Amino acid sequence: MIEVAGLTKLYGDFVAVNELSFSVRPGEVVGLVGPNGAGKTTTLRCLAGIIPPTRGAIRVCGHDLAVDPIAAKKQLAFFTDEPRLFDYLTVWQHLNFVARIYGVENYESIGRTLLEELEIADKADNLPGELSRGMKQKLAIACGLLHSPKVIYFDEPLTGLDPLGIRRMKDSILKRARNGAAIIISSHLLHLLEEVCSHILILKNGRKVIDGTIAEIAQKFSQQSDASLEEVFFRATDEPPKVESGPIGK
Amino acid sequence: MISALFYLQFNSVKNRTVMRFKRLKQPKYLIGLVFGAIYFYFYFFRFLLMPRGRMGGASSMANAIPTDPIFYESIGALILFGIVLLAWVVPHQRAALAFTEAEVAFLFPAPVSRKSLIHFKLMRSQLAILFTVLFLTLLSNRFGGAGRGLIRAAGWWVILLTLNLHFLASSFALTRLMDRGLSNWKRRVAVLLLVALAVGGVVAWAVRSTPELTSGDLANVRSLSDYFDQVMVSGPLPYLLYPFRLVVKPYLAADWISFLNAIWPALLLMLAHYIWVIRADVAFEEASVEASKKLAEKVAAMRAGNRGALTKFKKKRAPFNLQPRGWPLIALLWKNLINAGGAFTARTWISIAVALIVMALALRGTMARSNWTMLVGMFTAMVGAWALLIGPQIVRQDFRQDLPNMDLLKGFPLRGWQVALGQILAPTIILTGVHWLLLVIAVACACAMPAGIMRIPPLLALAIGAGLAMVLPGLNLISLLIPNGAVLLFPAWFQTGKDAPTGIEATGQRIVFALGQFLAYGLSLIPAVAAFFGVFLLTQFFAGDAVAVIAASFATALVLLAEAGLGVMLLGSLFERFDLSKETAN
Numbered sequence: 001m002i003e004v005a006g007l008t009k010l011y012g013d014f015v016a017v018n019e020l021s022f023s024v025r026p027g028e029v030v031g032l033v034g035p036n037g038a039g040k041t042t043t044l045r046c047l048a049g050i051i052p053p054t055r056g057a058i059r060v061c062g063h064d065l066a067v068d069p070i071a072a073k074k075q076l077a078f079f080t081d082e083p084r085l086f087d088y089l090t091v092w093q094h095l096n097f098v099a100r101i102y103g104v105e106n107y108e109s110i111g112r113t114l115l116e117e118l119e120i121a122d123k124a125d126n127l128p129g130e131l132s133r134g135m136k137q138k139l140a141i142a143c144g145l146l147h148s149p150k151v152i153y154f155d156e157p158l159t160g161l162d163p164l165g166i167r168r169m170k171d172s173i174l175k176r177a178r179n180g181a182a183i184i185i186s187s188h189l190l191h192l193l194e195e196v197c198s199h200i201l202i203l204k205n206g207r208k209v210i211d212g213t214i215a216e217i218a219q220k221f222s223q224q225s226d227a228s229l230e231e232v233f234f235r236a237t238d239e240p241p242k243v244e245s246g247p248i249g250k
Numbered sequence: 251m252i253s254a255l256f257y258l259q260f261n262s263v264k265n266r267t268v269m270r271f272k273r274l275k276q277p278k279y280l281i282g283l284v285f286g287a288i289y290f291y292f293y294f295f296r297f298l299l300m301p302r303g304r305m306g307g308a309s310s311m312a313n314a315i316p317t318d319p320i321f322y323e324s325i326g327a328l329i330l331f332g333i334v335l336l337a338w339v340v341p342h343q344r345a346a347l348a349f350t351e352a353e354v355a356f357l358f359p360a361p362v363s364r365k366s367l368i369h370f371k372l373m374r375s376q377l378a379i380l381f382t383v384l385f386l387t388l389l390s391n392r393f394g395g396a397g398r399g400l401i402r403a404a405g406w407w408v409i410l411l412t413l414n415l416h417f418l419a420s421s422f423a424l425t426r427l428m429d430r431g432l433s434n435w436k437r438r439v440a441v442l443l444l445v446a447l448a449v450g451g452v453v454a455w456a457v458r459s460t461p462e463l464t465s466g467d468l469a470n471v472r473s474l475s476d477y478f479d480q481v482m483v484s485g486p487l488p489y490l491l492y493p494f495r496l497v498v499k500p501y502l503a504a505d506w507i508s509f510l511n512a513i514w515p516a517l518l519l520m521l522a523h524y525i526w527v528i529r530a531d532v533a534f535e536e537a538s539v540e541a542s543k544k545l546a547e548k549v550a551a552m553r554a555g556n557r558g559a560l561t562k563f564k565k566k567r568a569p570f571n572l573q574p575r576g577w578p579l580i581a582l583l584w585k586n587l588i589n590a591g592g593a594f595t596a597r598t599w600i601s602i603a604v605a606l607i608v609m610a611l612a613l614r615g616t617m618a619r620s621n622w623t624m625l626v627g628m629f630t631a632m633v634g635a636w637a638l639l640i641g642p643q644i645v646r647q648d649f650r651q652d653l654p655n656m657d658l659l660k661g662f663p664l665r666g667w668q669v670a671l672g673q674i675l676a677p678t679i680i681l682t683g684v685h686w687l688l689l690v691i692a693v694a695c696a697c698a699m700p701a702g703i704m705r706i707p708p709l710l711a712l713a714i715g716a717g718l719a720m721v722l723p724g725l726n727l728i729s730l731l732i733p734n735g736a737v738l739l740f741p742a743w744f745q746t747g748k749d750a751p752t753g754i755e756a757t758g759q760r761i762v763f764a765l766g767q768f769l770a771y772g773l774s775l776i777p778a779v780a781a782f783f784g785v786f787l788l789t790q791f792f793a794g795d796a797v798a799v800i801a802a803s804f805a806t807a808l809v810l811l812a813e814a815g816l817g818v819m820l821l822g823s824l825f826e827r828f829d830l831s832k833e834t835a836n
Contacts, residue, residue, distance in 0.1 A: 050660045051829045073663035084658045088589040090565055099574040100581035101662050107574050127565060 286758025405501025582672025667822030717803025724810025
């Protein structure tokens, strides 16, 4: 569903992403992890067609993003860490607008269901300025899922959500994967990724360190087969070892 | 403790200034500064440097005004009194000193006394006051300062600092009254009653002591002025306004000796205010924390490019029903029309147009012999021409407004030209609608004008109206392509937030862009103008003026639409290549 070959993004002399290649099949949830500045957000923005790569090929649902961006973008949704909304459109007007952009004919019933699932149905006439941060995030999610995308990118999806919202978001991600969507999640919350991801892709300094199932990369970077993702991450990225936890003062 | 606060203030100002100078390495700031500096010099600063008597019109204007000092003191005192009255009547919340979130986070939990916080606040406000003094001095010198720049500056400083202290003191006093259970409405009634008593006293004196005004006096500006003069300089009013006159006197001093005589009572009054402020023991911390939080939210929204957070958006009705089927770019038009406001619905425009046409036809019979038709027609034509040039700067519901949401737009499954056209359609329709309405008025006036030198034959007036109506959509489309292209080519120049230019750089940048835009607009009209004159000259010989105008306008409209079409494709291509992350990475 997502095929990336030799993705490279340069800003002058600075290499943000360097020869990145990987693929994501339907039903897979790939966790994109790496230290700050590793190139995760740049990668996702290239995969969403928001910024053009310097080199490389990206295919979404069989459509080359450079050659046929319209067909590719119709299949995907990208959720940024900070919800981007139009300040002057109400919740319902946002859905109306997105329905026209993506050609979702039965958007009214789908939209109502989404708003009820996300528990913002009573805010349909509210402007974004009248919503809390978590509600804005939910509106952004409703807009992104309205056209039933087959490919979904999340950039720090849990920021600003309360515990119930976090639980619901995780359930939603798993449900969509079970329905055949290919999902990439970028997050620093490694325990979240352990719960929902089937595969992990570790980036450092714009380069891929490793990708594979959690078990595969655990085996490669740890003596123990049940090593946590956190431990594997630190080993893979050569970060300082974990400080031993214990009572303070002893 | 004061030394620590002074250290904070001094280094904040120093580092901010150094940062602004370092920023000048980037061409966008340097060019903005150069143009802004030139503008400010020619419009303001050179008047500071000119000696008395060499300012032509401004100086002769100053000489024509009455020179009784007590009259001007009373006027100035009245204005100050009005401002102070508002400070006692309007506020309804507890006193809140404006601190930044960082200042609240560091200073409020620190062992800093309330008095020290107030001193810090007063110290910080000095910079803002000095800038305001500079601006007001330049302004007052621009319009007849007669060369007393330094005296004016010192006078403004006295007025502004005293007002600043008074606002602070009055907010503390009002908070104390609130704490003692006096409601806002009771306080307002009490204050207004006191003012009413004073005004009543002045009126009673004026009725008893000054000659009654006749109806002839009321129609005579000189008599009214003399009456007003008498009330202002004699009777109880000058005494009632005495403290306010003390504050204004230094500003109005004719020379340095008068200034030195006037300054010491004003300084004593300032000192009294200072003591009043420092001795007030009012809890302002909670309200200040709340105010700082709101200020931080506004600043964060500005830095994210979200200007909407500065204004309260209201729910607006959609201009039409947006169906899920159809051209996707219409969704962008729909969105931007919602942003433009509820006035821009088809029903509203049609109603206004019908009303104007009916009005114009009804008035035709009555106004045909008056000069009003000519005046209204000319005025409307001038407004229309002005709207053609300046309209695109005012109606900005396009890429300029959606620059912070570019990621969102780029993620949509639309081609570049579709997004470009969708974005500029709304302002084009709005501007064209305004122009067509003005055109209806202008043509109706032209048809109704009485016979005379400037009368255009009705048939020709209608032909010109129809021709302009054909041409205006293309003109507006092209005029909007230019600033939108500039945003996509030079996004850094349009950036909001902490990197946004401010002050002189911002003014300079706007001047540069305005000049660039007018030049680009002018060049783009050359083919259209050539087409108009070519077709007009050919057709006029065979078919007369009216038909020639219509034919030429049609040809011009086609050329303009073709140019606009090319422009939209170019804008779309710019949009597809647009990469805001490249600007931030650089």
